Amino acid sequence: MDDIEDEDRRYKAPALEKGLDILELLADAAEPLPLAAIADQLDRSRGELHRMVQVLQFRGYIDQDAGSEGYRLTDRLFALGMRQPRTRNLVELSLPVMRQLVQDSGESCHLAFHSRGEMVVVARVESGEQVGFSVRVGYRRPIPSTASGAVLYAFQSDAVRQRWETLFAPALSPAALKEFRAHADIVRTRQVELTQSPLVGGVTDISAPIMRGGAAAAALTVPYLERREPVHSAEQVSVMVLAAAERIAEQLVQSDERL
DSSP states (O other), X not given: OHXXXXXXXXXXXXXXXXXXXXXXXXXXXXXXXXXXXXXHHHTOOHHHXXXXXXXXXXXXXXXXXXXXXXXXXXXXXXXXXXXXXXXXXXXXXXXXHHHHHHHHHSSOEEEEEEETTEEEEEEEEOOOSSSOOOXXXXXXXXXXXXXXXXXXXXXXXXXXXXXXXXXXXXXXXXXXXXXXXXXXXXXXXXXXXEEEOSSSTTEEEEEEEEEETTXXXXXXXXXXXXXXXXXXXXXXXXXXXXXXXXXXXXXXXXXXXGO
């Protein structure tokens, strides 16, 4: 298969491909990788990759971990993506509505996009309450393991869903994939996801789609912190989240020529 793909390619740029291989490897790595491990996993010599690693570090795309000899990705690629007009304008339109949602609900909220089979947080507004919970910008998790991911997946065409499924890492078993698809269909029917956080006790993730062109362009999510004396119930906040997502979506349609 690789040989066929190589034959079909019109142009080759070996040096560029080495750099991209390094970036993609580090993007999937759970911890910083030393040069030896990078060379090992890419099946190349250290000498072949040494200069490439140094250039990527000089340009700010990777950095050496302070506590080890390993290399990790920086946020530079993420920052470059955020400079694209479609992404930037969606975030700009969302922030005022997100601030109002935080004021009304007393809870923090964040905005998430799809990226290579994962959901990634691209903006957040923190609650002014003394006790709260929020997720940092740049936070990533596999699509199937979060409320934001389920919402992003639920409101896509079958073709897009199938393409995303090939990117899931780790891949889901046939039974788990069938279960996730069925759950996504339920989310699509009720328009909002409301589920216990799989990572943090006492937090209910509430997420709704920001629709554009019949598909979810983003997910608006509140990590609802359960309190002894809550001002609003999780169900009440879910109504607020859905209404806020719809307000943002209306602005996207009105301002579509800028996105």
